[in-house]
Amino acid sequence: MSNPSASHVPLWRRPAFRALIIQALLLVGLVALITMMVNNALTNLDERGITTGFAFLSERAGFSIPQTLIDFPGNSTYGRTFIVGLLNTLLVSAMGIVAATIIGFAVGIARLSPNWLLARLAAAYVEIFRNIPLLVQILFWYFAVLQALPSPRQSLSLMEAVFLNVRGLVVPAPIPEAGFGLTLAALAVAVVASIAFALYARRLQERTGRALPVYWCGTAMIIGLPLLAFVISGAPLSWEIPELKGFNFRGGITVIPELMALWLALSIYTASFIAEIVRSGIQSVPSGQVEASRAIGLSPNITLRKVVIPQAMRVIVPQLTSQYLNLIKNSSLATAIGYPDLVAVFAGTSLNQTGQAIEIIAITMAVYLTISLVVSAFMNIYNARTLIKER
Amino acid sequence: MKRNNNKMLIPLSVAALTLGMTSVASAATLDEVKQRGNLTCGVNVGLSGFSSPDASGQWQGLDVETCRALSSAIFGDPDQVEFTPLTAKERFTALQSGEIDVLSRNTTWTATRDNSLGLNFTTTTFYDGQGFMVSKDLGVTSLEDLDGASICIQSGTTHELNLADYFPSKGIEISTVTFDTPDQTASGFASGRCDVLTSDTSQLSALRLQLPDPESVEIMTQLISKEPLGPVVRQGDDQWFDIVKWTVYAMVNAEELGVTRENVEQMKNDPPNPQVARLLGVEGTYGEQLGLGNDWAYNIIAQVGNYGEVFDETVGANSPLKISRGLNALWDQGGILYAPPIR
Numbered sequence: 001m002s003n004p005s006a007s008h009v010p011l012w013r014r015p016a017f018r019a020l021i022i023q024a025l026l027l028v029g030l031v032a033l034i035t036m037m038v039n040n041a042l043t044n045l046d047e048r049g050i051t052t053g054f055a056f057l058s059e060r061a062g063f064s065i066p067q068t069l070i071d072f073p074g075n076s077t078y079g080r081t082f083i084v085g086l087l088n089t090l091l092v093s094a095m096g097i098v099a100a101t102i103i104g105f106a107v108g109i110a111r112l113s114p115n116w117l118l119a120r121l122a123a124a125y126v127e128i129f130r131n132i133p134l135l136v137q138i139l140f141w142y143f144a145v146l147q148a149l150p151s152p153r154q155s156l157s158l159m160e161a162v163f164l165n166v167r168g169l170v171v172p173a174p175i176p177e178a179g180f181g182l183t184l185a186a187l188a189v190a191v192v193a194s195i196a197f198a199l200y201a202r203r204l205q206e207r208t209g210r211a212l213p214v215y216w217c218g219t220a221m222i223i224g225l226p227l228l229a230f231v232i233s234g235a236p237l238s239w240e241i242p243e244l245k246g247f248n249f250r251g252g253i254t255v256i257p258e259l260m261a262l263w264l265a266l267s268i269y270t271a272s273f274i275a276e277i278v279r280s281g282i283q284s285v286p287s288g289q290v291e292a293s294r295a296i297g298l299s300p301n302i303t304l305r306k307v308v309i310p311q312a313m314r315v316i317v318p319q320l321t322s323q324y325l326n327l328i329k330n331s332s333l334a335t336a337i338g339y340p341d342l343v344a345v346f347a348g349t350s351l352n353q354t355g356q357a358i359e360i361i362a363i364t365m366a367v368y369l370t371i372s373l374v375v376s377a378f379m380n381i382y383n384a385r386t387l388i389k390e391r
Numbered sequence: 392m393k394r395n396n397n398k399m400l401i402p403l404s405v406a407a408l409t410l411g412m413t414s415v416a417s418a419a420t421l422d423e424v425k426q427r428g429n430l431t432c433g434v435n436v437g438l439s440g441f442s443s444p445d446a447s448g449q450w451q452g453l454d455v456e457t458c459r460a461l462s463s464a465i466f467g468d469p470d471q472v473e474f475t476p477l478t479a480k481e482r483f484t485a486l487q488s489g490e491i492d493v494l495s496r497n498t499t500w501t502a503t504r505d506n507s508l509g510l511n512f513t514t515t516t517f518y519d520g521q522g523f524m525v526s527k528d529l530g531v532t533s534l535e536d537l538d539g540a541s542i543c544i545q546s547g548t549t550h551e552l553n554l555a556d557y558f559p560s561k562g563i564e565i566s567t568v569t570f571d572t573p574d575q576t577a578s579g580f581a582s583g584r585c586d587v588l589t590s591d592t593s594q595l596s597a598l599r600l601q602l603p604d605p606e607s608v609e610i611m612t613q614l615i616s617k618e619p620l621g622p623v624v625r626q627g628d629d630q631w632f633d634i635v636k637w638t639v640y641a642m643v644n645a646e647e648l649g650v651t652r653e654n655v656e657q658m659k660n661d662p663p664n665p666q667v668a669r670l671l672g673v674e675g676t677y678g679e680q681l682g683l684g685n686d687w688a689y690n691i692i693a694q695v696g697n698y699g700e701v702f703d704e705t706v707g708a709n710s711p712l713k714i715s716r717g718l719n720a721l722w723d724q725g726g727i728l729y730a731p732p733i734r
Contacts, residue, residue, distance in 0.1 A: 048509035049626045050487060063551040064567045074559045147582040166583045167541060246539040247529075247586045248566075257584070258568075338569045338579070344546065349569070352480045352547035355508040357487075 041358055056354045057082070063349060065340045067256050078350050085345035086367060092262050092341065093328045093371075099267035100327060101320075104274025109304075111279050122275065130272035135333055137269055142261035142337040149257075152248055161241050167248060169255040172239040179236040186229035187222070194218035258339035262331065270327045277319045281312035313386040321379035325372050332368075342367060420492055420624070420631035421465070421682050429471040432458035433491040436476040438573050439597040440706040440714070441497050450474045453705040454495040457516055457622055460695040461493065461638050464687040469694040478572055479547035483508050486625060493635055494623040497591065499549045504623075513636040515621040517706075518718040518727060520614035521553050522592035524599060527609050529586060534613050538563045541585035545569070545576045550589055553616040577601050591618050596712045634681050641688040643730035644670055645697035647721055652700060655692045669733050677733055688733070698728070 011017055045052045057079040065072055069087040072080060111122035129137070147166060150156065155165040163170040194217070201212040230237070242252030285308050293307040294300075334341035335348060347364040351357055424430050434442035434454055442452040459469040475491050486494045487509055497519075498504075500512040523542075525531045537558075544550055546569045558565050568585045570576040577598040580588040588598065595610050602608060622635050645651075648667050650658055655671070662668035669675050671692075672685035679685060695701060702719065703709045720726025 045509075047627070048487060050509035051507040062555050064555050064565075066566060066568055074555055143578070143582075147579075147584060151583045247537075248539050248541060250539065335571060338546070338571070338575070340569065344569070348480055348571075349546050349551065352483070353503075353552070355483050355487075355504070357484050 045358070051354075051356065052359070053356075054359055056356055056359075059354075061350065061353070063353070065345055066338075067259065067340055078346075078354060081350050082342075082346045082363070085340060085342035088340050088345070089328075089331055089334075089342040090371075092259060092266065092331050092334065092339070095263050096266040096270065096327050096331065097324050099263065100270035100274055100323070103267060103271035104323075105278050107271060107275035108278025109282070111275060112282055126272045126275050128272075129268050130276070132269075134265060134269050134330055135336060138261060138265040138333055138337060141264045142257065146257040146261050152244060155244075155249075161239070163242060163249060166257065167254070168257045169260065170242040170249045170252045171255070172241050173251065173253045175238045175240055177236040177238060179233040182233045183226045183230045183236075187226040190221045190225040193225075194221050197221075256339075258334070258337050261337055262334050262339045266327055266330060270323055270330075273323050273326075274320065277316055277323065278312070281314075281316035282308055284315045285311045310386070314383075314388065317379060317383045317386055321376060321383075324375055324379070328371055328375065329368060420628050421634060424465060424492055428466075429473050430458065430462050430465065430493070431473045431475055431491045432461070433475050433477045433482055433485050433494040433496050434458070435496045436478055436572055436574075438497065438594060439600065440593065440710060440712045441597070442474070442476075442495075451705065453517060453701060454497060454622075456695055456701045456705060457495045457639065458493065460642060460691045460701075461635060463690040463694045464634065464638050464641070464681075464683055467684065467686070467690045467694075479545055480571070483510065486510060486623060489625075492624075492631075497594065497620045498623055499591075500619045500621060501549060509626050510623050511626050511632050513622050513624060513632060514639050515619040516639055517593060517620040519591040519593050519618040519620055521550050521589060521616040521618060522595055522614050523611045524580070524588040524590075524595045524608055525586065525611060527607055531611070534558075534611070534615070535561070535563065537565060537587060539565070540587050541566045541568055542587045542589050543568050543570065543576050543579045543585035544589055545573055546571060548590075549616070549618065550591075554589060557615045573598060574601070591620070593620075593706060593712070593714055596706075596714055600711055630682055634683065637681060637733075638687075638691060639698075640730040641670065641691050641733070642695075642698040642701065643721070643728055644733055645688070645692045646699040647723070647730070650692055650697060652693060652696045655689060659689055666732070666734075675734075 042052065058077050060075055061078045061081045062074070063081075064074070065081065065084055067088060068084045069091060070080075070084060072084055107122045107125055110118050111126065113119045113122070149164060149166045152163075152165045152167055155163040155170075157163045161172050197212075197217060198214050201214045205211050240251045242249040242254075244250075289307055289311065290303055293303045298307070331341055332343040335344040338344065342364060347360055351360045354360070432455075434450060434452075437443045438452070440452055442450055442454045445451045455474065458472045458474070462471045463469045465471070475485065477485055477491075477494075477496060482494055482496055482498065483504070485491050494510075495516075497517070498512075499519075500515065504510060505512050523534065523537075531537060534557075542554065542565050544554065544567050551567070551569070554565070554567065568579060570579055573590070573594060576588065576590070579585060580598075581602050588595065590598065592610060592614065599605050599608060599610065622639070624632050624635055644666075645655075648664075648670060650667060650670065658667050659671045659673060662671065662673050665674065667673075669677060671689045672678055672687070676685060678687040681687065684690075696704070699721075702716065706712045706714045707716065716724075716726055718727050720728060722729040
């Protein structure tokens with residue numbers, strides 16, 4: 001039987017209808033506010049005779065950038081400075097995320113170690129590095145450590161091939177010769193084979209309970225197969241050894257000290273937070289789980305890998321996402337030491353040379369938002385996979 | 392001394408431009424300044440000789456004296472100025488958004504800056520050029536020897552552009568290392584991060600004194616650009632533009648006419664010629680034409696000094712920098728300093 005009173009309630013008293021109206025009003029208000037802001041900005045800029053628009057992106061930039069991952073000739077446009085800055089930001093962020101994750105997990109697990117010394121060292125690491133402001137750490141690595149290195153002529157060298165000096169780290173550059181493609185192909189085959197093997201091993205274990213040495217086999221394949229191909233094809237790779245000519249080293253690959261300082265500081269700082277997240281994640285797993293897995297005869301190593309970590313990941317992943325996002329945004333502190341990231345190159349030099357603050361700041365904000373949302377999306381997918389499967 | 396939180400300046404200025412309902416440009420800056428009771432002046436964060444705070448926290452330098460002269464002309468008191476230290480990157484946004492009334496921060500006059508930023512360059516207070524500083528033991532004699540060198544440079548300056556124009560066209564390969572402030576640039580050079588420090592020669596003279604061993608470096612004589620430096624105002628307020636321009640002209644005219652801090656009182660009471668009488672407001676209404684008192688130029692000279700005096704005390708012979716007058720001498724003394732007459 002239907003509710004007879006429903007049709008008698010006036011339209012404006014129905015919750016669903018009211019909610020719709022409120023949302024519509026909010027939307028209209030928001031659109032009006034944004035329109036007003038844009039309009040206001042355009043009017044103000046026009047009144048003051050300030051050039052507006054995005055035409056500057058195709059104008060010649062005419063300044064040079066110390067580290068470019070893509071070709072950056074002298075007649076490049078401001079649009080290209082944007083790409084260069086963005087790639088530099090992504091490079092240091094990616095390097096930072098990888099290093100911070102590795103250090104963070106190692107320290108976090110070490111902090112729970114029964115070894116007294118190891119646990120205390122890990123605790124000291126966390127307390128020191130998470131309590132010093134990041135900017136101070138960046139300046140410390142840059143000015144106190146890397147700028148104290150010797151000049152190029154007195155470089156610290158490793159086997160006369162790798163050099164470390166105040167201008168950065170210079171390493172030999174690999175130059176592939178004809179036939180190197182075989183090694184790359186072997187690497188690709190090895191990776192595919194390892195993945196297939198891992199999938200097969202998992203299914204086998206689910207079916208029969210028999211565990212195969214997936215890690216060892218995979219590692220052996222990924223290292224061994226390309227190595228074999230490399231030797232068979234006659235080692236078709238030469239190295240360009242850096243040489244001191246004139247002022248600087250010529251040849252080889254130079255890792256600029258600004259990148260090293262920023263990478264070290266970001267990794268070490270963020271790792272101290274990740275370590276705590278990992279520790280709290282592991283401790284959130286009820287001790288009964290560990291006792292139970294030991295009781296059925298699993299080794300401590302297997303217990304950690306197969307019982308504790310998978311359950312801890314549920315607690316770890318959401319917080320880890322925040323740390324990754326923080327690291328990416330913190331990379332904009334690069335401007336303090338002159339690392340050419342997006343903020344320094346695009347929202348710094350390009351902004352100053354063109355004077356188009358609103359456009360450039362808007363683009364920069366949109367970029368950070370996009371990067372953050374993409375990282376969040378991937379972490380959410382991963383998080384969904386590690387959630388408790390409700391059956 | 393109020394210090395702005397500079398990191399927030401650009402975002403705040405952008406917000407001001409986006410949200411601001413009031414139109415700063417159309418309001419008369421002079422009225423605002425008088426009503427507020429002081430003048431806000433954007434200066435360098437620290438460049439000795441041009442603008443840097445001394446031991447007691449007072450701002451000193453050629454660019455600072457320009458602002459103090461402006462304050463004298465308006466208020467009859469050189470100290471009604473609030474100095475806002477700005478980095479090269481922040482300076483134009485601060486002026487555009489109305490954060491400061493005048494930008495006196497060794498800023499090069501270029502076409503883009505004058506024509507597309509909504510700003511006006513008033514006049515030149517210092518004729519400069521981009522030079523290079525190198526360590527003496529490198530044995531570099533000309534710019535052609537710099538192939539392969541790393542060059543320290545401050546971001547957001549015309550120097551970055553000059554460098555990218557000059558060296559590639561000569562087929563010389565260089566790499567640049569960019570810093571945010573002059574101090575950081577100098578410390579990058581001192582630590583050996585780069586072989587060469589480039590900037591305006593006036594800045595190089597100042598930065599050289601900050602190095603641990605100033606005698607170990609030299610400033611090369613070759614220049615690669617013209618760098619006319621001077622105060623900047625917002626477009627759309629002609630009265631304010633004229634006031635800033637004529638404040639500088641009054642100082643230059645005073646030097647040309649031989650009016651100094653010492654003799655200005657006596658010259659006012661007994662002008663030796665009609666030009667001095669007009670300059671010091673004994674005759675005519677030249678101050679009123681600008682919306683100021685007729686003793687505007689008298690106040691500038693009595694309280695701040697003429698151009699030559701200020702130059703000597705801040706960057707010239709009586710200062711640690713010891714920069715010679717060169718192009719900045721009066722037109723009748725071998726320089727190009729030439730102010731329109733007051734009449």
